[in-house]
Amino acid sequence: MYIPQYYKNENVKEVRQFIQDNGFGILVSQVNGKPWATHIPLELDVDSADKDILVGHISKANPQWTEFAAQPEVLCIFNGAHGYISSSWYKQEEVPTWNYIAVHVYGEIEILSEEEVLQSMQKLVDNHEKGSKHPVSLDDFSPKTLRQVRGVVGFKITITDI
């Protein structure tokens, strides 16, 4: 991502908060030599070695995961508010522009075990149900519903650059 110096936010705490507040991201990698993107919730977490990671899962029917092992370097895009800035809003002559906030995260992707995926889903659901009137938990689900986990591929991305 190209960022002019005066638009950079070097405040890591704010950047982390932005990712948590805008966690519905885009996972970008290569499939058959072409860029491929999937829109998914990505949870910021730390692994057992206290390294920053992003955790998520995609459908097994999505071919993107088949190339994770061969090309583990992926990009995650997080989008925030954006809007057209009209020249007519300025007192002086200015070209129009578009204001936006975005965070790009690079990392090494690695597929998780079924057990690890279930654990990550538990966290994901708890996180998003926090604001619900009647929050549900993975513990409430029947074994039949939980077997749906077999239809996804879970992964963790060890962050190398933000």
Next chain:
Amino acid sequence: MYIPQYYKNENVKEVRQFIQDNGFGILVSQVNGKPWATHIPLELDVDSADKDILVGHISKANPQWTEFAAQPEVLCIFNGAHGYISSSWYKQEEVPTWNYIAVHVYGEIEILSEEEVLQSMQKLVDNHEKGSKHPVSLDDFSPKTLRQVRGVVGFKITITDI
């Protein structure tokens, strides 16, 4: 983009309208063998041969354009509304999910001449100033301001797949 059959929108008119309504997109290509993304307005248009194209421009300081000639196949992502769907909203047992609308466009990118960039900016500005109380036009700008066009690289993307 992986799309389960029942979520596909095959209505080309609606897809085109979505791109026009959500034209602040993400241009994805490769830089130094890694995925690289830039957030920019992309205008749907047709070229002189009546082929569908996307037109846009990025800063000359953004290294992304330096690899357009070597790797012209790019992905453009357009995002729409999205939201977490809680299990607690269903009568029956359901896993939570995330609803979203997105359009992915693949195409061959080609750099435009300075004159073509100015023409495309004229269209872009006219389009976005339509709703302004006091719409500005590129014609209103001084030669000095218009020289800022030299700071950007304009491009057109001939659409190969949506």
